[in-house]
Amino acid sequence: MDMLLRQLYQDQASKDHTCAIMVLKKDDSSFLSTDGFDAIILLISDEANELHSKHYEAMGKRVAFHTMSQDMMHHSLITGNQRRLIDWLVNGKIVYDRNEFMQDVKIRIDSFPPGDRSKKLTMQFAKLLRRFEEGKTLFNQGFVLDGFSNLFHALHHLARIAVIKDGFYPEVTVWEQVKKIEPEIHKLYQEALNSEEGLDKRIELLILALEVAIISKLELGTTHFLEVLRSIEGEASISDLLVIPEVQEYRIDLELVLNVLIEKGFVSIVKRETPAKAIFQTKYKINNFL
Template identity: 40%
Template sequence: MEQVLRPIYQERASFPDTLGVILVEKRRKDDPITDTFDAILLIITTDDEVPIFTKHYTDGEEKAVMHIISEKQLHKWLLLGSKRKVVDWLFYGKVYFDRNEFVEQLRSEMWEYPFYGRNMKMGLELSKLVRGYIEGKTFFEQGSHMDAYHHVVESLHHLARLAVIENGLFPEVTVWSQVKKIDPSIYKLYEELITSQEPLEKRLELLFLASDFFIHNRTADGARHIMDVMMEKQQWTIQELYEQEELKMYSINLEVFIEFLVEKGFIQVVKSDSKNEWIYHRDYRVE
């Protein structure tokens, strides 16, 4: 497939806005890194007009995908962890073009400065973990054990990613392989949930007890980002929090996360006057 793609990446390498060209080839038949394709051609560009541009190719037998990604979009993915496979592509792909050593420097930064954006990443993962935990527990208490199981598995994935980020690493596609080495207790928890022969209700019950412990131990670090942002002013409305540039990344998890941090004492509720004397605005602050 490399031979077929060569004219394409050679042409792209000649464009002045192209920063790097990376080829990622499938290593085995069931390799998840290439999204079912035989090869991925990743092209990084300074042009942000179209942050993500994708094309599919085939030579009649094999298939390939070309992703043209803006530098800004790439950094956003790396910061938010929203495109996990891009970490694998950058680390394990073969570099065919590297303008001014952009790709090499990016790889070095990822290895040498893995704590960049760490507080934000931890906050985002904790907010997702908390939402999954709360929703899972609600379903469990209602007797909807399969729905609870779905949310619990999802929340455990966020716990795993949180553990990896805590250790200054980038969560990869095979995050559980990382967690098995970094925090065996979390891996064991996941393994028990998935493979145990205990009744599902019993497994979930034990999982929620353990999750309380893991969440409690990570709340202070996971709350640091949102609290640092909130220190910028004395008091916030919920709308102001939604509109704050960095907090926009919490998306639908923001309100649930704020209420969780209120409950844990990290954020204080402030009542302020409204037009109606019988009701107050509910604002927020940190001390």
């Protein structure tokens, strides 16, 4: 198997654009997700926006060869949109590493720098708000199962916040992580799944628990965005905020985050006159006590 895999990646190791190559075999760990393949080869490239895959079969073994740019890899580490990637980077075997590039990535994952952590917390908090608001609305409109589905997703985002807060990347086995880190959230998860109460009652209890959690996690979950607001001189319109590069990963939910911060007194509304009589444009500024 090793000889077969080496034939696929050895030519790539000599190319200038190759930063690192990792190999993951299905038999190495029962926890690794190889998407049904017997092995995964992951090549990290310094070419911009490179992302492609090839599939191979030899000697009855199926292999997937993925190439990803280092910019996309770092973006995925921040956004968490490819959770299997964390497993691959942590558990994969390094077979080529130019200037210890991948060793530095592994150190970054282990240390989880505060800047990365702060942004991931706000992203997860924004998603928590979105799922919570949609779930509560659907439930109140009588769409019980759809409401429960969204609220259950909100609970997942709450779990990821707990894991990130403790300095870890949320993994595929996030509930095992939460069980050790914040047992109260794990208990809420178990009750939502296994309680003998009717579904309506479980949803009502879940809504109450999530409302409390949102308030308790508000400052932690919005730290990144609050830092962005502090960096702005004076007030800013929603248009000003939506184009800031630092908020792009959660811009789709930014208005929800902003409204909660206004409701809880962290941000103030500033009214500015417009040419239309009695119509004001609203702008926003962080309150001085923060």
